[in-house]
Amino acid sequence: MSDNKLIKAIKEKGKTMEAEMSFFDHLEELRWHLVRSAIAVVIFMIGAFAYYDFIFETVIMGPSKPGFWTYRMLCKLGEALNKPGFCVKEIPIKLMNNEMAGQFTLQINSALLIGITLGFPYLLWEIWRFVKPALHEKERKAASGFVIYASFLFILGILFGYYIITPMSVNFLASYTVSASITNWFSIDSYISSVATLTLASGVVFQLPILVYILSSLGILTPKFMRSGRRYAIVVIxxxxxxxxPTPDMLTMTVVAIPLFILYEVGIMVAGVVERRKKAREEAAL
Known part of the structure; x- marks a missing residue:
């Protein structure tokens, strides 16, 4: 009996060690996926650092210039609607740096943000490579376009944030004054932070359909629940x-709210597709 207990204990210990080894193997694999993602971000960062003059003057400072694409389109829209107030002819923005290493850290930080933005699709691909082996064949087929869809929505959100939200916010905040005796002098860090936050936040918000897909696959969200909560979703949006x-006018809020509402409706359709697939698999299993 004691021999049997000893053998059983050895077997249980072997299973525990095997499970621990498997866990650490997964951690090691995840580490290498993250390392490759970090290398990709660093490569894009170096590229942004090398061409920083063009990136700073054209991309980063673009929303602060009246010749920016969004302002030119607003001028054309104003001419078509006979609303000259739509045209932005001047943006009274003055930037300053009040730190010794301010401009150097500015270049490093903004190049890093650009590296993260450009490297995001590759990060998604590495995440997919890590998760894929744990999925069943049907789950792999169902989620096969994850990287493409998520990257497309992220890029779409980035463009929306950069060309719509950011210029409207910059124009409003640069022109807003409480008193004529106060002059707006913005730190360059504040400007970069605002542009980066508004742009990247839009890219993240546009991932809503992907989030809905994941929650629907887990059975947490249903299209019925999302339809019944539409009125509350409108308030949240x-x-x-x-x-x-940060602009108080209804026009800007409406321009931002409409795409978010469209994303919510797309999320309902995504949840519906997931639900129909689940029912089809259940019927096939009977």
Missing amino acids: LIVAAVIT
């Missing part, structure tokens, strides 16, 4: 639009 855009 308006609050999010008000937070994202």
Whole structure:
């Protein structure tokens, strides 16, 4: 009996060690996925650092110049609607640096942000490579376009944030004054932070359909629940639009809220597709 207990204990210990080895193997694999993602970000960062003059003057400072694409389109829209107030002819923005290493750290930080933004699709691909082996064949097929869809939505959100939300916010905040005796002098860090936050936040918010897909696959969200909560979603979307855009005018809030509402409706359709697939698999299993 004692021999049997000893053998059983050895077997249990072997299973425990095997499980621990498997866990550490997964950690090691995840580490290498993250390392490769970090290398990709560093490569894009070096590229941004090398071409920083063009990136700073054209991309980063673009929303602060009247010749920016968004302002030119607003001028054309104003001409078509006979609303000259739409045209932005001047942006009274003055930037300053009040730190010894301010401009150097500015270049490093902004190049890093650009590296993260450009490297995001590759990061998604590495995450997919890590998760894929743990999925069943049907789950792999169902999620096969994850990287493409998520990257597309992220890029779409980045473009929306950069060309719509950021210029409207910059124009409003640069022109807003409480008193004529106060002159607006913005630190360059504040400007970079605002542009980066508004742009990247839009890219993250546009991942809503992907989040809905994951929650629907886990059985947490259903299309019925999302439809019944549409009125509450509208209120939340308006609050999010008000937070994202620090401008008080309804036009800007509406421009931001409409794409978010469209994303919510797309999320309902995504949840519906997931639910139909689940029912089809259940019927096939019977």
